[in-house]
Amino acid sequence: MRRVVFALVTLGLLLGLAAPAQAATSQSYAPVEIVHQERLTVGPYELTVGFSEWPVRARQSLDFTFVPASGIEQLSGTLVAVSPTGEEDELRRPAGVHGLPRHPRQPDVWGLDVFALDEPGDWTFTFGLDGPQGPATADVIVPVLDQPGPPLGLSWLVSTGPLIVILGMLAAAVRRGGRAIAAA
Amino acid sequence: MIDTGFLARPWVPAWILLLGSASTFVGLAWDLQWHSDVGPDTFYTLPHLFIYAGAAVSGLVSLAVVLAATGAVRSGRAVDTAVGGRRVAVFGVFQAPAGYLVSGVGAALFLLYGLWDEWWHGLYGFDAVIASPPHVGLLTSAMLAMLGSVMTCAAAAGQPWSGPALVASVAILLGFSMVVLVALPEVGVVDERTVTVAVLSMAALACLASFTRGLRAVLATAGTLLAVQIVLAFFSPWATRLYAASEGLPLRDYTNGLPRMSMLMPATLLLGVAALALAAAATSRRTYAVAGALGGAALAATFPWQAVLLGSVAPMPAEVAATVVAGALLGAGGGLLGERLGGALRLLVASPAREAV
Numbered sequence A: 001m002r003r004v005v006f007a008l009v010t011l012g013l014l015l016g017l018a019a020p021a022q023a024a025t026s027q028s029y030a031p032v033e034i035v036h037q038e039r040l041t042v043g044p045y046e047l048t049v050g051f052s053e054w055p056v057r058a059r060q061s062l063d064f065t066f067v068p069a070s071g072i073e074q075l076s077g078t079l080v081a082v083s084p085t086g087e088e089d090e091l092r093r094p095a096g097v098h099g100l101p102r103h104p105r106q107p108d109v110w111g112l113d114v115f116a117l118d119e120p121g122d123w124t125f126t127f128g129l130d131g132p133q134g135p136a137t138a139d140v141i142v143p144v145l146d147q148p149g150p151p152l153g154l155s156w157l158v159s160t161g162p163l164i165v166i167l168g169m170l171a172a173a174v175r176r177g178g179r180a181i182a183a184a
Numbered sequence B: 001m002i003d004t005g006f007l008a009r010p011w012v013p014a015w016i017l018l019l020g021s022a023s024t025f026v027g028l029a030w031d032l033q034w035h036s037d038v039g040p041d042t043f044y045t046l047p048h049l050f051i052y053a054g055a056a057v058s059g060l061v062s063l064a065v066v067l068a069a070t071g072a073v074r075s076g077r078a079v080d081t082a083v084g085g086r087r088v089a090v091f092g093v094f095q096a097p098a099g100y101l102v103s104g105v106g107a108a109l110f111l112l113y114g115l116w117d118e119w120w121h122g123l124y125g126f127d128a129v130i131a132s133p134p135h136v137g138l139l140t141s142a143m144l145a146m147l148g149s150v151m152t153c154a155a156a157a158g159q160p161w162s163g164p165a166l167v168a169s170v171a172i173l174l175g176f177s178m179v180v181l182v183a184l185p186e187v188g189v190v191d192e193r194t195v196t197v198a199v200l201s202m203a204a205l206a207c208l209a210s211f212t213r214g215l216r217a218v219l220a221t222a223g224t225l226l227a228v229q230i231v232l233a234f235f236s237p238w239a240t241r242l243y244a245a246s247e248g249l250p251l252r253d254y255t256n257g258l259p260r261m262s263m264l265m266p267a268t269l270l271l272g273v274a275a276l277a278l279a280a281a282a283t284s285r286r287t288y289a290v291a292g293a294l295g296g297a298a299l300a301a302t303f304p305w306q307a308v309l310l311g312s313v314a315p316m317p318a319e320v321a322a323t324v325v326a327g328a329l330l331g332a333g334g335g336l337l338g339e340r341l342g343g344a345l346r347l348l349v350a351s352p353a354r355e356a357v
Helices: A002-025 A152-159 A161-183 B009-038 B046-074 B098-124 B135-157 B162-183 B193-212 B215-247 B259-262 B269-279 B288-308 B317-348
Strands: A036-043 A046-051 A062-068 A076-082 A106-115 A120-131 A134-145 B087-090 B093-098
Touching: A036 A120, A036 A134, A046 A120, A046 A134, A062 A120, A106 B087, A120 B098, A134 B317, A152 B098, A152 B135, A161 B098, A161 B135, A161 B317, B009 B046, B009 B098, B009 B135, B009 B162, B009 B215, B009 B259, B046 B087, B046 B093, B046 B098, B046 B135, B087 B098, B093 B098, B098 B135, B135 B162, B162 B193, B162 B215, B162 B259, B193 B215, B193 B269, B193 B288, B193 B317, B215 B259, B215 B269, B288 B317
Parallel strands: none
Antiparallel strands: A036 A046, A046 A062, A062 A106, A076 A120, A120 A134, B087 B093
8 A cells, every 4th residue: 555655656746747847838839930942943833942941951950841832722742852872761751652741830831840851962852743734843952061060970979978888887797697697 | 783764665766766767768659759740849848858857756866875875884874785786886985776876877877968969959950860869878878777777676686576676677678778779770681670679679588587587577578568569559649649739739741640669669579588488498508599599580580570560661581581590690699698687687686685784
């Protein structure tokens, strides 16, 4: 019984800790802020590609918006993004799906939220639009600069500290455990 | 004189530590789902709160035990090794029970890497990449705290509460560690994540078998992991939808609602247990290698198909074969390592239960 009471008290404490943060999270997320636009002619259609950061840097997460001049109601759109090394990025969609998703915080346009392009270099975005005037495709090149911050190797070195501690501990445990088993 | 205060009830700090680990684990599962299905992020989300509260609870209870043990020793009282295992002198000042020292260091590192992560997000934005350097630092720090929890549960072997606590702590550590493997570089020949899951799983299960000298805890751990996987499969998408609705946020287009954390855990771990049981007929040292090999191969042969069932592309036959062979070899190594790790855990409790003053 005492243990049950203890468990309930502990759970209560934890939830108590959680309550202020629940209040803190009752917020509206910032609207999408576009700082750079590229206009693209896709056959008979006009498409504006918006970026929340410019220039784009590798691994930096940003919001993209894809806005057809006539709105998204009349059209269907696809996007294939190819990295500088020639690999197709699935853009967070299930494999094989190329349709353009709506931006979650601006659902009247297509877009990607908190999305990062993980390699520097020229990315090729191929848009396909289909609507009353038939299908058409066009490419836009998105130049991506090197990632910000320290070199990736140095960042990984700093970040592997706990892993090195774990591996060191396990190595010591394996050595001493072996001796303990041999002695048993 | 034996300590009669806080340290006389080893189950109190041990269960608090375990609760901290569980909070971090559940928070992570929820956070993964949130990033996948909804997206927008700030530091102050509920899933983050569970993760950070778990680390804070682990850190505070570890600190409390180390200070209490130090005070007890200084005033001439004995500290039961059931409280976190044998003591380690730190900086010539503190007397830290080994388990709480490890969990405390893990929680402290978690705080440091939390600051590193905060700086990183200031530079890169709130990206949803699991495999960023600070995220791996954070996740491995949490694993260190969870390893300390395993040690504290093992150190109390023989007490009625320690068996279930040990099973729960190993299941949490093993389940949690599977998300870190997302950061592994692709090697192309084998499914690198599958073979790493195989070696870790076999090492953890063999460690339990070696420590408890039986298979009951092994079976209980695999069963617990399966239960956790099922519960999280329902909880994570449900809690994410509920939380998004409370924030007035829609789910992303193309969200399929598949449980992200559960998909990283192999339900087929039970086959590993079956392999251990099969090999348990033998009693020589070879048992662990054979059991690890059988379990590793079984896991490697089945885990990728769990992903295929959920929409991933089927692996090529050559990759399947290479993965099974690598799973067997690494599983055998994991079994042997696990046996020795079990021996090391026994060292935590090998000294007389109560030290003479």
